[in-house]
Amino acid sequence: MSAPPSTVTTVKLHRLWLRVWTDVAVAALAAVVAAGLALERAGLWTPGDAVILVLIVVTAVLAIVTAVLEAAATVRRKREAASRELYEDLLSGTLWAVVDATGADPRDLALAAYRVDRPVLGSAKLSRVHRVRARRRPVASGVRWAPGKGVIGECVSTGAVVARDVSLSDADSDTQGLSPREFEAVRGKYGVVVAVPLVDDGGESSAVTGCLALDAPVGTLARFTTPEVLAVLEASSRALQRLTGGTPPATGLSTSGASPLRVALERQDSADEVLAVVR
Helix, strand or coil, X not given: CCCXXXXXXXXXXXXXXXXXXXXXXXXXXXXXXXXHHHHHHCCCCCCCHHHHHHHHHHHHHHHHHHHHHHHHHHHHHHHHHHHHHHHHHHHHHHHHHHHHHXXXXXXXXXEEEEEEECCCCCCCEEEEEEEEECCCCCCCCCCCCCCCCHHHHHHHHHCCCXXXXXXXXXXXXXXXXXXXXXXXXXXXXXXXXXXXXXXXXXXXXXEEEEEEEEEECCCCCCCCCCHHHHHHHHHHHHHHHHHCCCCCCCCCCHHHHHHHHHHHHHHCCCCHHHHHHCC
């Protein structure tokens, strides 16, 4: 059974603080040892045998700890790089499956996966895990997305598919949970947005852990909300949930969407790990 998002975030926060305090402690000990050795060499301090033994032991421990921390950081970087490759494979395959279903120009589309981060203090935020997009869609709003904010925030808050042509929104009637300044920042940068929730069914109750968002041109809402496209997006969301160790819902449209998604992944020679989670 997978841990709920709040627990996962708490564990990550504890690991971050542990690393920070470990680095500070190592630096402090190293400074003390260096100062002691410098004073001894300058003839300003004559330590006893016990103190010399302690300095030798501390120096050895610092060398070991530093090597272990560096090795752990290397492993973590490799793991993160491998995860990015898996997400790139899956999202690229999903994008091509949508192109196959609609005949759209892939240069007009973008696809992004988001996760819900729930800090111990403060409100939940949405962090982008990965995104694939063409050069002619270099959208960057600068908005810090959160549940209830924008289309993806509404998707996470409600746990339902949300599809909207945001170019039709009027700041006087529908700010989509954005502040006036945020609304102005995104005005004209987005067209159609289709967001599908990532749902974890591994706990006592279902929990929304993030969402998958498709960005398409203005005026194409009907084209990108067909059963074929929604099925592909849902199949991809279930695969994303499996990649993160969660348990996707047992029912849904994914049965019809998994096949075209798998075909697109096989066509681009995706990794076996990605193909294994598409079912």
